[in-house]
Amino acid sequence: MLKQAQRAYNFNAGPSALPLAVLEKAQQELVDFKGTGMSVMELSHRSAAYEQVHNQAIASLKELMGIPEEYHVLFLQGGASTQFAMIPMNFLPQGKKAGYVVTGSWSEKALKEAKMFGDTYTIASTKETNHNRIPKLDELAYEENTAYVHVTSNNTIFGTEWFTFPDTGDLPLIADMSSDILSHPIDASKFAMIYAGAQKNLGPSGVTVAIVRPDMLERANENVPTMLRYDTHVKNNSLYNTPPTFGIYMLGLVLEWAKEQGGLAGIEKMNREKAALIYDAIDQSEGFYKGHAEKDSRSLMNITFRLASEELEKEFLAEAKQAGFVGLNGHRSVGGCRASTYNAVPYETCKALSEFMINFQKKNA
Numbered sequence: 001m002l003k004q005a006q007r008a009y010n011f012n013a014g015p016s017a018l019p020l021a022v023l024e025k026a027q028q029e030l031v032d033f034k035g036t037g038m039s040v041m042e043l044s045h046r047s048a049a050y051e052q053v054h055n056q057a058i059a060s061l062k063e064l065m066g067i068p069e070e071y072h073v074l075f076l077q078g079g080a081s082t083q084f085a086m087i088p089m090n091f092l093p094q095g096k097k098a099g100y101v102v103t104g105s106w107s108e109k110a111l112k113e114a115k116m117f118g119d120t121y122t123i124a125s126t127k128e129t130n131h132n133r134i135p136k137l138d139e140l141a142y143e144e145n146t147a148y149v150h151v152t153s154n155n156t157i158f159g160t161e162w163f164t165f166p167d168t169g170d171l172p173l174i175a176d177m178s179s180d181i182l183s184h185p186i187d188a189s190k191f192a193m194i195y196a197g198a199q200k201n202l203g204p205s206g207v208t209v210a211i212v213r214p215d216m217l218e219r220a221n222e223n224v225p226t227m228l229r230y231d232t233h234v235k236n237n238s239l240y241n242t243p244p245t246f247g248i249y250m251l252g253l254v255l256e257w258a259k260e261q262g263g264l265a266g267i268e269k270m271n272r273e274k275a276a277l278i279y280d281a282i283d284q285s286e287g288f289y290k291g292h293a294e295k296d297s298r299s300l301m302n303i304t305f306r307l308a309s310e311e312l313e314k315e316f317l318a319e320a321k322q323a324g325f326v327g328l329n330g331h332r333s334v335g336g337c338r339a340s341t342y343n344a345v346p347y348e349t350c351k352a353l354s355e356f357m358i359n360f361q362k363k364n365a
């Protein structure tokens with residue numbers, strides 16, 4: 001069996017690292033899932049064996065995130081990017097406005113899609129400072145007739161993260177949690193909807209999780225194509241058509257793994273320790289490394305930093321690659337460096353990066 005030490009130092013932003021234990025379990029069961037003589041991929045999505053996988057994944061997600069019983073957990077396709085359109089299609093009626101907090105590229109994309117369906121407004125934007133922070137709660141002002149409030153809980157590209165969410169009262173709060181779902185405990189009951197593409201913290205790409213409060217369905221628009229309506233998937237337990245069965249199976253394994261880590265509180269503790277290794281290397285570098293995010297907005301999932309010059313960044317990234325680190329290039333739209341330290345990235349991998357950063361600084365300061 002492969003040891004963790006033989007695995008890549010994987011800091012990919014998504015798809016990203018999966019827990020080794022999960023991959024090994026999937027490998028064990030790959031050609032014969034629980035005595036069926038078939039792979040999960042070969043099971044009918046209407047079979048009892050698959051149904052068990054499907055319903056267990058829903059139950060595990062509810063348990064781990066403390067999702068209220070009446071909420072619907074859906075497994076959809078098309079990625080978080082399809083949710084950018086499905087949300088306004090379903091939840092933005094004529095005569096109302098959708099409010100977006102714009103904290104980075106993904107929020108901008110979500111807003112752009114909503115504009116195609118109805119009226120929108122920007123509740124707050126951090127564009128002026130290149131999205132290096134999360135707005136303070138008192139910067140958020142809602143207009144009359146707001147259909148919903150949309151936030152991006154973790155800004156994957158810029159490296160900022162919400163830790164306290166606004167209290168929107170009666171206004172439905174919707175969050176794109178693609179890159180920090182399951183990374184720390186949240187109060188799920190504050191949200192009318194949470195969604196996430198799976199490929200950062202939940203499993204492989206191909207599944208999108210949507211968690212929807214039931215009253216949202218009552219107010220949903222009627223003239224929406226069948227596959228793009230939430231109630232279609234609610235009524236059919238996400239089995240209206242063929243779901244991404246293998247991805248849902250993998251998600252289920254990741255959720256079991258997450259429970260073994262002490263649930264979200266245990267995972268948060270590990271994530272804080274991991275991120276601290278790298279943020280400390282930045283903070284103790286006397287300016288050799290410059291973090292992009294303001295300290296109180298720093299993401300535990302995506303750590304973004306720059307070096308003094310693009311030359312030096314190139315050298316850093318080239319040497320890091322030589323040393324076996326994967327995925328440290330910043331997103332093409334912002335440059336610099338980014339270490340994505342999702343749940344499945346081991347402590348040792350983060351430790352190795354922090355040591356590499358300290359040594360690189362010693363040689364080049």
Ligand SMILES: *Cc1c(COP(=O)(O)O)cnc(C)c1O
Nearest residue numbers: 079080081106156176178179197
């Ligand atoms: C990765 C990401 C997306 C895009 O997800 P897809 O599943 O590729 O559509 C959207 N929002 C956030 C915050 C992301 O990190």
